[in-house]
Amino acid sequence: MKCEKCRTEMKYYVEGSTQINKCPKCGWSFATTYIDPIHEDNTIYSLIIEQGNDINAKTIMELEKYVNLTNSEIINILKTGNYVIAKQKAIEIKNSMEIFNNLNIKFRIEPHFKWQ
Numbered sequence: 001m002k003c004e005k006c007r008t009e010m011k012y013y014v015e016g017s018t019q020i021n022k023c024p025k026c027g028w029s030f031a032t033t034y035i036d037p038i039h040e041d042n043t044i045y046s047l048i049i050e051q052g053n054d055i056n057a058k059t060i061m062e063l064e065k066y067v068n069l070t071n072s073e074i075i076n077i078l079k080t081g082n083y084v085i086a087k088q089k090a091i092e093i094k095n096s097m098e099i100f101n102n103l104n105i106k107f108r109i110e111p112h113f114k115w116q
């Protein structure tokens with residue numbers, strides 16, 4: 001982005017949810033809303049459960065809140081793995097990853113997830 005006054009390439013910095021664009025030469029500046037680039041990633045990521053998870057009541061209970069599956073289906077998924085439990089955009093997959101990390105469930109993300 002170039003400065004409207006002197007056509008110098010502008011610099012920017014982020015303050016919370018605001019992006020301040022400032023010209024390093026003449027000091028002209030304006031603010032825009034900062035959009036975290038993760039919001040602009042439209043890739044649909046798959047969260048895939050891996051095999052060999054510990055199976056305990058807490059994990060099953062938490063997973064029941066997350067997916068519409070029965071107890072025995074959840075147990076089976078945790079044992080055998082290779083199950084796509086979520087297909088989501090980057091920002092949502094990030095939240096899901098947090099849930100699964102907290103539950104100590106082994107999973108992988110496909111394709112490669114760069115927002116970690």
Ligand SMILES: [Zn+2]
Binds near residue numbers: 003025026027
């Ligand atoms: Zn300028």
